[in-house]
Amino acid sequence: MKLLTFKGGIHPPYKKEYSEKKAIEIAKSPKVVYIPLQQHIGAPAKEIVKVGDLVKVGQKIGEQQGFVSCNVHSSVSGKVIAIKEHELAGGRGTCIVIENDFKEQIHESIKPKGNLEDLSKEEIVSIIKEAGIVGMGGATFPTHVKLSPPPDKKIDTVILNGAECEPYLTADHRLMLENPEDVVYGLKVLMKSLNVSKGYIGIEVNKPDAISAIEKEAQKYDDIEVVGLEVKYPQGAEKQLIYACTKREVPSGGLPMDAGAVVNNVGTAAQIAKTIKTGMPLIERITTVTGSCINEPKNLVTKVGTLVSEIIDQCGGFKEDKIVGKVIMGGPMMGLAQYTIDIPTNKGTSGILCLDDEESKTPKPQNCLRCGKCLTVCPAFLQPLYISAYSLKNDFESAERYRALDCIECGSCSFVCPARRPLLQSVRNAKREIISNRRKESAKK
Ligand code: SF4
Ligand code: SF4
Structure with missing residues (x-):
């Protein structure tokens, strides 16, 4: 090979x-699911059910809006009890809240496609x-x-x-x-x-x-x-x-x-x-629940919309002798740290990572040593030290000239930097500003 x-x-x-080494297990079905209408890149889906409706497993409950958007389906059978804002992995957003009847009734539209x-x-x-x-x-x-x-x-x-x-x-x-x-x-x-x-x-x-x-x-x-x-x-x-x-x-x-x-x-x-x-749409996925603070790490098939707190409970909860420092949705390099575990999983929840307070410490940044390590490791062949420096000075035009938009946000530069510079955060910020400025410019035309 x-x-x-x-x-x-x-x-x-x-x-x-x-x-x-942990074989995939099916997670317990939750009593209530909070299914976000925005679980994808692009426009959020629009709800097509209302409070009080009875829904079945696999039933479409959110219709995609535009080409770059996605349909959303129910992961349980039961009753829609609310359509409301809720905390999500990346901020707040609208969720369809469904009370599970545990009958696992499959929607009539679910059929093999041939x-x-x-x-x-x-x-x-x-x-x-x-x-x-x-x-x-x-x-x-x-x-x-x-x-x-x-x-x-x-x-x-x-x-x-x-x-x-x-x-x-x-x-x-x-x-x-x-x-x-x-x-x-x-x-x-x-x-x-x-x-x-x-x-x-x-x-x-x-x-x-x-x-x-x-x-x-x-x-x-x-x-x-x-x-x-x-x-x-x-x-x-x-x-x-x-x-x-x-x-x-x-x-x-x-x-x-x-x-x-x-x-x-x-x-x-x-x-x-x-x-x-x-014929079953995307309503569940395998999620790795792991880290030093979890009693029983697992690879669990979780229904979309299950609260992270419930999943952690199913893995034996947090270890009593550990202080939880960070809960991250995804992995440590590209995942997002959360401030609450009362958030639902979504179609992209590949992992729930629980780190202790020692592992979660962010060291104080020092001045750049000009060692060049960030350049050596950048897989996009960028010069993170310069993009970061321009970003920190709000000089986003210069950051763009240094190809900030080609950054894939892998965090390799931050990982190797001996001065613990916040390279990923500042390059990411430059990208956001450049894209926002471009949108403003094109709106003016
Ligand atoms: S985060 Fe961006 S700048 Fe840093 S190493 Fe990855 S691609 Fe390069
Ligand atoms: S790795 Fe850190 S210290 Fe070294 S050149 Fe890059 S920013 Fe400077």
Whole structure:
């Protein structure tokens, strides 16, 4: 097997040992779910149910608004008891609150979609769109949009991301090990939807059991190649994965389709397979619950809309001898720290990471030492020290000249900086300001 990688990157402590050997379990169904209308990149869905309505599992309860948006479905059967604002992982937003009747009644619309051979490209994209499927690695970009490239973009490669390079997270690892059939079938669906004859599945070589499970399944097809990836962060980032698999570079400011590739997470592929085979939309996902403060780390299939506090309880709660410092939705590098655990999970909740107070401390930043380490590791070949310095001086024009918008927000620069400079935060802030200024400029025209 070839061992592929990209230029730059870091080797953080992986800490996968908490949960990598834990087989996937189904979480208990919650009494109440809080299903956000915004669980994806793009416009929020619009509710199509009202308080008092009875709903079933898989029933559409939120309709996508515009092309870059997603449908939302009920993860339980029961009664809509409120449609209201609630705390979410990234701020506040509207949720459809459903009281579970525990009857698990499946909605009448949920039916298998037929044989893949009989489905056209257009039908596949329409099924994925209707099912509200998003990038399940955490990015939550609507999958039907990725599968609808403009006619002038020639796509010849589909890549599945099985790197799971974020420390602590093991949901994708367990999925590949326990359900390789759906992962590979999902890739075949994606390849057909894009009329592509070459598929790759990239997996970091610290998961040899997953590689052999996926290889065994992929052997059935001569157009799928399983590639072993060097263990390095951010190996699973789209541009870095495309380079590792194809040696093609996505141009500055460009998208994967500019390199002829579409990248999806292995979890997304498995969900696509499930939707084609059973008709069930995206209403649940595997979430790794992990970290030093959790009594029983697990890989749990959780229904979208379950409160994080309930999931933590199902994992034995917090350890009594630990002081919880941070609860992060996602992994430690790209996840978001939360100030409450009374927030619901969503389609992108790959992990719930609970760190103690020692692990959560943020050291005081010192002056830049001009050591150049941040330049060496940046996988986007940026100069984080300069972008950060301009950002901190509110000189966003200069930050833009230094290609701040090409930052993939991986946090590698902050991780290696011996002066503990807040590089990621300041580069991220520069990106936000540049995009906001561009919007203001185009509104004036
Ligand atoms: S500048 Fe952006 S892409 Fe480069 S290392 Fe820092 S966070 Fe990652
Ligand atoms: S790694 Fe930190 S100290 Fe070194 S050059 Fe970059 S910002 Fe300066």
